[in-house]
Amino acid sequence: MNTHDVSAERSSVKLDDVDRALLDLLRVNARMPISELARAVNLSSAPVSRRIDRLERSGVIRGYVAVIDERAAGELHAFTEIRLNGDVETGELEGVLREMDEVQSIFTIAGDPDVLVRWRVSDVDHLQRVVNGIRRTGKTSGTKTLIVMYDWTRGEQLALPTHVD
Amino acid sequence: MNTHDVSAERSSVKLDDVDRALLDLLRVNARMPISELARAVNLSSAPVSRRIDRLERSGVIRGYVAVIDERAAGELHAFTEIRLNGDVETGELEGVLREMDEVQSIFTIAGDPDVLVRWRVSDVDHLQRVVNGIRRTGKTSGTKTLIVMYDWTRGEQLALPTHVD
DNA sequence: TCTGAAAGGATTTCACT
């Protein structure tokens, strides 16, 4: 099916249906062997290898990450919504946030709030410290923090090699 | 279908320093070869292979996902905060959400809101349709949607294999 | 639980279509 290339504004990348199929497969299992991807799109390994290389170099594939059970790893996850002071640009806070090890993701939002941050901390005390750290920059006019109790992401439960004998 | 089927043996998992080092490496590059991981932790490949297998089976590693540039792929990402009606349990809505292809992640929150959903849609019309779909379930008392303009996640920019020319 | 070696796969390159 032909879902269309809407982007075009900044990226000169053209994706065909095979590229999109590969992306959908890798989204669900980033460790899927090239040989298996090739079988899924009815090609041999060589062109699939080259296509993935092209997708990586062009920035369409930004990376491959393992998803870890945060509680098994003894961690706490949370989000903080941040509203910025009127004279502060999002880029200013982003620079601060990227330097903090506890920051896992930063989302710039169209509307209110201005920024959404995902934290990876050891406990609530740690969370309080990092959120206070953001407040103390003087760049924010308000924060609201959401503690994650449970989370689910598409693909994560199917991603492991299930050996069907 | 049951909602909580994964990693029941969470409490019986013990991680040593080598395990934690492997997790940190895989978080940043899920496609890193076992041989390279082995070098990084000063072991041979065999035990690293077995350790990762154990981490996968015990549910500590939940999966491996490729991170795609949504704009290059012609997509729009957004979050919706959901407040549930007083008589609705989070599990009820979760069941509905998991069936929707547009739902990428579901976070159950301690406090207000009750649930945070991450969407992957083709455009704002599509977003409006899926959010209205949630409203029409009658399970929610309020929603607030945040459209992502830009996002950054730790590790994603270093995750690609650095090749020597 | 590790090492080292060997077997079996996977990936990439290359000549050709």
Next chain:
DNA sequence: AGTGAAATCCTTTCAGA
């Protein structure tokens, strides 16, 4: 832009410590 074969490299299993 894809195929098939060959070379290289990776992963897993197994014997031994």
